[in-house]
Amino acid sequence: MILLILTFVVAMLLSIYGVPIARRAALKFGIVDNPDGRLKHQREPVPYLGGLAIYLAFLVSLAFTFEFRQDVLGIVLSGTLIVMLGLIDDFGVLSPGTKLAGQFLAVFVLIKSGIRIEIASLPDWVDVVLTVFWMIGIINAFNLLDIMDGLSAGVGVISAAFLCVVAILNGDQAIAFMLAALMGSLLGFLRYNWRPASIYMGDSGAMFIGLMLGALSMIGKYTTGHSVSLLTPVLILGMPIFDTLFVMYIRFLRGLPVFLGSPDHLAIRLRHWGLSVTQVVLLSYLGAALLGGIGLLVMAVPQDLAVVLSGVTVLCLAVAAVALTRVNVSTGTVAMSAEAVPARSTERTGVV
Template identity: 30%
Template sequence: MLYGIAAATSALLLAAFLAALFRLPALRLGIVDRRRQRPLPLLGGAGVALTTCLVVAAWEWAGVAPLGSEIRRLLIAAGAVALLGLVADVRRVKARFLLGGTAVAAACVVPYGETGFLFGVPAIGWIVVVSLGFKALDHADALAGTVGVVTAFGVGVCAAAEMMDELAVLLSVLAAALTGFLMHNWPPARIGLGSCGSLFIGFVLASSAVMTRAGHPPAASAGVLYALTALVTADVLLVVVSRRLAGRPLLRGGPDHLAHRLRRLGLTPPGAAVLLGVLAFSGVLVGVLVHMGWVSRSSAYWVGVGALIVVLASLRIKVYGPRRQPSFPRRGPVGTSTRLASTQVRG
């Protein structure tokens, strides 16, 4: 108990310090998100990943809490995913490389001995979807961090219930690191997660949830895993369906996420982050209660129904502007192009 509190406190302070420290180098090196109204430095996620790994490794080195082989493998794979995301922050990387690298890392952490190969493959796909879903959530200030904190606490409670103390401590350290980061990421954000931090968070949370549910009935596990990440998966589903209906490329960014649509309804950036955090907490709470056996497994399926209703309602909010029609030069009577000249009145 005392170890967990000390580790979480250390992670919170170190993450807050690194977020402030990395801001200026990110601006000078040009590691920024230029899609926003102002360039936002993106090394905050590197601080979260570095803090999580350092704090957990330091306590193991001190002999206070030795890590098992599964936790070491998880940290190594998550570090590799974070490094891949950092490369994507520094220079442009195609989405298929991010997807493929995350899938390879996920294949290294799935406990096949308990899930079996038949259910291990869907687990890999789910880890990839959640990891990329957290990357997509990083389009708004404080959103990915808030949802990450809520999800980390929920998965940590499930891990503690399974007597997986090392995993529970890892998740508490991650939640504390994200809390320290949010001190600098709350709107208006002074630093962002970037692909490095968002992929790291999603990968650790999804992999930890799979490890926690390993050995349980597959149908019940699917419901719990979905409930724990209902907001992330609902946002992914909304974006995919919206872009398909509009005939837009799936990998092209756009103002079509849940937070964007809430802003269209008049919510402020902090208000959207808080509301989506509350929705994420609702799904996480149901997932934890089902995992503990305190409510029936059908409750997790109702979370899916609620998420589907949110997606369908959000589709009615228009976010795309009219398409631009291609312009062609007009032809004169003799087949030559004519130009439209603007008339100027000179005094």
């Protein structure tokens, strides 16, 4: 446990040290997110490369504290590919198709390394299909969630914390150490990404979070008690999954491409409801924590109660989705209270 805490602390300190360096490099080379007056409303350009600092802090902290096994190396290699893909995409030179192909390549590396869903009652090819679907979905879910200062990184910390609890309960040191390193890296980054953000993680960071959490949740053990606990990783990662499904549904209704930026996210609709950015982010953290707690309960309780918990959760999410669909976002502006208008607004929307 001491070594696990050390991994977390080292990753956090490395991130706190490395993020300002990445910020200076991004400003020097012009790797910044410029306001466009349509979906990005920050009042001045904000540098990217936060994702690179997160990745390096994660990798170095593991190198200091944990031995790299084959499965760990497979996840690290896949994470490296996704970070490189994100860095290139942050320059705005990749088409959605090329970006998706790169994500498939990273997932292929995972599968080749033996990192995949394994359900005994299903044939291997179905497990592979489920693995690809799960990984591509989670990678893009965290990328879609990265629309407000501190949102994606904070939800990532909370989700990683619950998955780390599962790993500790199962005695899986490899998963626990990697999640501890990820939590530390993200917390260090949050010091600079909290509103008003001085740096963004960019696609490299958001996709890296998605890949790591998707892969580590996928290989955890959940079904020691009953099969319903297979829903535990879905619930722990429920906030980005719910946001993605909601956005896809709204864009489908509006006849828009799924990967086109638009103010359809849960967070943006909550802003139109009159909440400040800080309130929206904290409410999202609370939602992620509640879903994570329900995920742990589903593992711990008998099967019948787990079914009831899961059903009630889905029903509550459906009610929330219906309520949010009625929020009017057609004006293209966000309702702000006096407290919600800072000297330097860094809100942006629809970053895909």
